Amino acid sequence: MRVTVLHRRLTLDYDGNIRLYSWEKERQTWVVSWQANQKPCRINGVCGANSLCKYVVGSGRKCSCPPGYKMKDSVDWSYGCEPKFDLSHRNKNESVFLLLSNVEFYGYDVGYYSNYSFDDCTNSCLQLHNCNAVQYAFETGDCFCKSLLLNGYHSPDSGKNTYLRLPKSFESNKNLVKEFSLDCSREGTIQLDRTYVKNREKGIVKFLLWFACGVGGLELTCIFVVWCLLIKTRKSSDADNQGYGLAATRFRKFTYAELKKATNGFTEEIGIGAWGVVYKGVLSDSRVAAIKRLNEANQGEDEFLAEVSIIGRLNHMNLIDMWGYCAEGKHRLLVYEYMMHGSLAENLSSNALDWKQRFEIALGTAKGLAYLHEECLEWVLHCDIKPQNILLDSNYEPKVADFGLSKLQNRGVLNNPSFSRMRGTRGYMAPEWVFNLPITSKVDVYSYGIVVLEMVTGKNTIMGVHTTNVGVETKNKRLATWVKGKKNGEVATTSWIDDIMDPKMEGIYDKGRMEILVEMALQCLEEDKDERPTMKQVVEKLSSP
Known part of the structure; x- marks a missing residue:
């Protein structure tokens, strides 16, 4: 072989x-x-300070000096370029800004300003004695004042422009940019003359030599693996590190101007909740989105971004997909996928769901909550499960919504001060809120049970309300109590499931499966939270044949 x-x-x-x-x-x-590094111009400082790097197909990398600068060493680009003028005598009133199209100097920002006009940006640079250029984006108003002009990069597809600060005397020569090819020839180099003499080596010397080689090879392998990991990490977070890019392709930071344009000035309202108003919008890539404008609160930007970054990593087919956010000044907005069929509440009132769809919605909702409670890294309590917060896509698949900034908490922590006030909607709230008991994931289990009973019966949580001719309320019976009475009360009959089913289904349903669903819902409504099942147990029960 x-x-x-x-x-x-x-x-x-x-x-x-x-x-x-x-x-x-x-x-x-x-x-x-x-x-x-696949892009040779992206190697930090490859052409030296005050220089530009440009990759030319067929010719390789080329270095050049911007206008007003000259090559410091005619044979070695590592020294970069130096100004032809005296920086110490540069007067702010005698300065001009020269446009360098598709040029970026990344890093070394001496100042950053948002929502600035171009004049504000250049004036800010003029106030700084060590500001040599500005990088300005007209679309967003982002202004970066540059001190050291290092890592200069020229690319036709960069989409970024730099404005070089020069004395007015150079304004007439603004189109003169002299390029130099990077000289990597062997001319001028010295070949080392080494002679290796073979001597007889004893066994112990040979062993030590091979051992050293083995250790060295192992170290090189480790360095290679670590380097690959660093390169991969750098590619995924390069935009964030430089401060110019987006967090990710599917989860990104939007500007307030973008979302205002997408919603046509926040005109088409499609929902309203405790956290804010939801508007329909069309993003720049033609995706239809639901954009929630949060109520103005005292939450700081750092706290908001920390929670949003965790929520952005949640990924489950039964959770509404968040596409991005906006944290700009006092504005806080969340961008979600748009649900074609609206909320569960709307569909129950319009008689659009048969018994199979209702059962699958109950199962899908349970799967989404089980993921929040047990499968994701953070313990996410929804605290407001109700039909209005369960949305349906084009296939009537349920998506739990409005879990956005509900509450993130470390697992196993009870009596958290974050739950100092009651959360949720009347009629769906667990007894723990009323009696000031420790708040756990079982509060969501209780609310889920109420929602299931509403889906099965077609009735609201507070039902059976009648008034006398003088307007005095004489009967206020909760839905859960009514269902328990039909099943276990004095008037219980063998056809109790038929008595509670929504008349809109016209008697067309699987009696056995609906009984399982109702019995599971009643277990979720136990007064003692320890008697209630977990959402994972609910999923297992409803998924069993």
């Missing part, structure tokens, strides 16, 4: 890039099989 031996070497090259070379036996040469 013939064994093929592969020869490779990992090299930190002259330009600061790490490359993996493989030996090609046929051509008797080393070829690059991998490199850490």
